[in-house]
Amino acid sequence: MPSKKKPLGRRRARPTAAPKKAPVQKSKPLVAIYDLTDCEGCELAFVPVVEAVAKTCEIVEWRLTQEKRMDIGDRKIDVAFVEGSPMSAEDREFLGKLRERTKVLVALGACACIGGVPALAGTAEREKFMSLVYSPEYKPKSDTPALPLDTVVKVDYYLHGCPVLPEMAARFLEQVLVGKAPDKFGGYPVCLPCKAAGNPCLLIQGNPCLGPVSAGNCGAPCPTFGKVCYGCTGAVKGGNFTQMRHKLAEILGEEMAEAHLRIFLKDEKGKR
Amino acid sequence: MNMAGSNIDRFVTKIEGHGHIEADFSSSSVKLSIDEGERLFEGIVVGKRYEDVHFITPRICGVCPTAHNIASIRGIEAAFGVKPTETAIALRKAMLAAQIVQSHTLHLFFLSLPDYLGIDSATGLAAKNPKLLKVALSLKNASDALLKAIGGRQVHPTTTIVGGFTRFPTQKEVEASLKLIARTMKDAEAARDACAKAVGDFAPFHRETEYLSLDDYYGDSDVLTSKGEEFNPSDYDKNISEAVKLYSSAKYGTRHEHGFLVGAMARQINAGRRKQTGNTFENNVAQGEEIVEFLAEAQRNLEKAASLGLKRDELAVEFEPKEGVGVGALEAPRGTLYHKFWFDSEGFCTKADIITPTAQNLTNIEEDANAILAQNKDKSQAELQRLLEMLVRAYDPCITCSVH
Numbered sequence: 001m002p003s004k005k006k007p008l009g010r011r012r013a014r015p016t017a018a019p020k021k022a023p024v025q026k027s028k029p030l031v032a033i034y035d036l037t038d039c040e041g042c043e044l045a046f047v048p049v050v051e052a053v054a055k056t057c058e059i060v061e062w063r064l065t066q067e068k069r070m071d072i073g074d075r076k077i078d079v080a081f082v083e084g085s086p087m088s089a090e091d092r093e094f095l096g097k098l099r100e101r102t103k104v105l106v107a108l109g110a111c112a113c114i115g116g117v118p119a120l121a122g123t124a125e126r127e128k129f130m131s132l133v134y135s136p137e138y139k140p141k142s143d144t145p146a147l148p149l150d151t152v153v154k155v156d157y158y159l160h161g162c163p164v165l166p167e168m169a170a171r172f173l174e175q176v177l178v179g180k181a182p183d184k185f186g187g188y189p190v191c192l193p194c195k196a197a198g199n200p201c202l203l204i205q206g207n208p209c210l211g212p213v214s215a216g217n218c219g220a221p222c223p224t225f226g227k228v229c230y231g232c233t234g235a236v237k238g239g240n241f242t243q244m245r246h247k248l249a250e251i252l253g254e255e256m257a258e259a260h261l262r263i264f265l266k267d268e269k270g271k272r
Numbered sequence: 273m274n275m276a277g278s279n280i281d282r283f284v285t286k287i288e289g290h291g292h293i294e295a296d297f298s299s300s301s302v303k304l305s306i307d308e309g310e311r312l313f314e315g316i317v318v319g320k321r322y323e324d325v326h327f328i329t330p331r332i333c334g335v336c337p338t339a340h341n342i343a344s345i346r347g348i349e350a351a352f353g354v355k356p357t358e359t360a361i362a363l364r365k366a367m368l369a370a371q372i373v374q375s376h377t378l379h380l381f382f383l384s385l386p387d388y389l390g391i392d393s394a395t396g397l398a399a400k401n402p403k404l405l406k407v408a409l410s411l412k413n414a415s416d417a418l419l420k421a422i423g424g425r426q427v428h429p430t431t432t433i434v435g436g437f438t439r440f441p442t443q444k445e446v447e448a449s450l451k452l453i454a455r456t457m458k459d460a461e462a463a464r465d466a467c468a469k470a471v472g473d474f475a476p477f478h479r480e481t482e483y484l485s486l487d488d489y490y491g492d493s494d495v496l497t498s499k500g501e502e503f504n505p506s507d508y509d510k511n512i513s514e515a516v517k518l519y520s521s522a523k524y525g526t527r528h529e530h531g532f533l534v535g536a537m538a539r540q541i542n543a544g545r546r547k548q549t550g551n552t553f554e555n556n557v558a559q560g561e562e563i564v565e566f567l568a569e570a571q572r573n574l575e576k577a578a579s580l581g582l583k584r585d586e587l588a589v590e591f592e593p594k595e596g597v598g599v600g601a602l603e604a605p606r607g608t609l610y611h612k613f614w615f616d617s618e619g620f621c622t623k624a625d626i627i628t629p630t631a632q633n634l635t636n637i638e639e640d641a642n643a644i645l646a647q648n649k650d651k652s653q654a655e656l657q658r659l660l661e662m663l664v665r666a667y668d669p670c671i672t673c674s675v676h
Contacts, residue, residue, distance in 0.1 A: 141309055
């Protein structure tokens with residue numbers, strides 16, 4: 001709660017000491033959006049809903065679009081979205097501090113949830129690629145591969161996708177702000193919305209589609225538009241990975257099958 | 273913050289990605305240091321099948337994924353000798369044009385215009401100038417809708433493949449897109465005028481430099497330079513070089529050992545539509561004008577695709593992967609983007625080189641920053657710091673792109 005000396009509201013500020021800065025209204029929940037090493041595609045999902053968001057909550061910090069942090073005094077951030085992967089001591093320290101001042105911490109998008117595409121470069125590969133891309137004298141800014149957020153801090157919710165779709169972001173925010181448990185990921189596979197859309201099965205046609213083992217919360221935009229599913233929304237619960245591997249090996253050969261699966265998934269837990 | 277024991281100031285700028293300026297005000301020297309973690313995309317794509325390459329590279333940047341996706345596809349097509357149909361090319365051009373409108377809108381309204389208008393952010397814009405926020409959201413939503421109609425998603429397209437498309441939009445969807453463009457055009461013009469008005473005659477410095485851009489934004493042309501030279505984009509590595517700097521996870525583009533500028537302003541200068549004044553802040557005016565130009569370009573290409581019939585049998589041409597090297601170059605929102613790939617006979621990538629517009633601009637940003645300090649000696653340190661941050665934002669740097 002804000003201290004009496006420094007009231008936070010401007011529009012409804014007490015007449016005694018109205019501060020010039022800090023236009024935080026007491027009643028609105030505080031939302032913050034951050035990014036670590038990433039492509040910023042997921043936080044852009046909030047841009048189309050920014051008007052609606054502004055009505056229901058107060059964006060106290062959005063590093064991409066604002067320079068100054070809003071002064072929130074002793075209040076905690078109600079919901080913090082973090083996109084991207086921690087890759088340095090600075091990132092890990094930031095996450096630790098954020099966790100302390102946040103009620104609900106949300107991993108936003110594939111990089112934050114499961115490491116995303118950059119996690120394809122593991123520790124051994126990073127050393128090799130580093131010398132390919134940079135010079136021998138170059139000292140990397142990162143000291144780990146791209147890791148999921150939950151390797152560093154406790155994550156309350158995962159909002160999967162590469163990218164997170166605006167309708168998913170809007171629905172999630174709505175649910176979490178009214179105190180309803182947000183939709184869980186992984187309850188049904190991509191095949192469900194894909195079949196509902198009347199698409200011919202890409203896997204049966206001999207394409208390496210990961211729909212059967214991937215969470216279908218995205219609504220299957222990729223197969224609907226003729227592209228195989230790469231599993232960016234994470235693994236579906238109880239997905240038959242053994243058969244998926246078998247089928248992929250038929251299409252791509254064993255070695256490529258594993259590499260293909262690994263772009264976003266590896267096993268039932270969605271970890272790689 | 274002021275670093276202990278030195279007169280070097282480090283400050284962070286509101287940009288896409290993580291970087292900071294290090295300015296030594298006593299000697300008028302500025303370093304732009306890029307702090308993003310190395311993502312090593314050029315390594316990640318090695319060993320991947322060609323169709324995974326253009327799926328992976330858009331993840332370099334969520335602000336201009338379509339540009340990376342199409343640049344990769346064009347590079348692969350160049351390596352395999354694939355020529356897509358006219359309809360496919362028209363739709364790719366429409367996507368690229370919509371991508372430029374989308375990216376410019378985001379940058380101008382959320383990052384750079386607030387500088388000139390004296391507000392901090394998009395939420396500040398909502399409070400101070402709700403009309404302008406409406407214009408921004410209208411343009412953003414329209415370009416999102418166009419990219420979704422053709423590409424399947426507004427970020428990271430799904431319909432584009434080597435050889436063409438997996439799916440064309442229907443005549444109905446194209447008609448709806450054209451109507452949307454017609455409705456949005458007045459907002460594009462309002463955006464253009466707002467940029468011209470906001471920047472006005474703001475010119476805190478002048479410095480001559482070289483401007484580079486492709487004559488044709490889809491890349492079927494030479495790269496032109498404002499010094500009257502031209503080169504084939506597949507010879508980019510002979511004409512521009514990238515230097516590793518130990519303080520930065522992005523590389524710095526140079527040409528004849530100096531910086532050069534790519535992007536909206538360069539495109540307009542090389543097309544003879546803008547005079548060279550040496551004032552980089554005009555880049556934001558140029559971006560505003562491009563919102564109108566590229567919305568019209570999206571319209572022309574959608575009309576063309578519709579008139580060609582959007583035929584299913586013209587979706588994608590057949591081809592066989594083969595051993596080879598190919599360069600895909602195009603004008604991304606921030607300037608010329610090069611993707612170069614080497615493939616083995618089965619279509620597996622063996623090597624990759626990607627040069628992003630922001631990496632090309634970095635040397636020029638530092639040179640401009642030094643010029644600002646040298647030409648504004650009467651200003652206070654706080655004012656100078658402000659100018660430097662504005663300069664960096666005027667370039668619309670995409671740090672995520674620059675560290676790929």
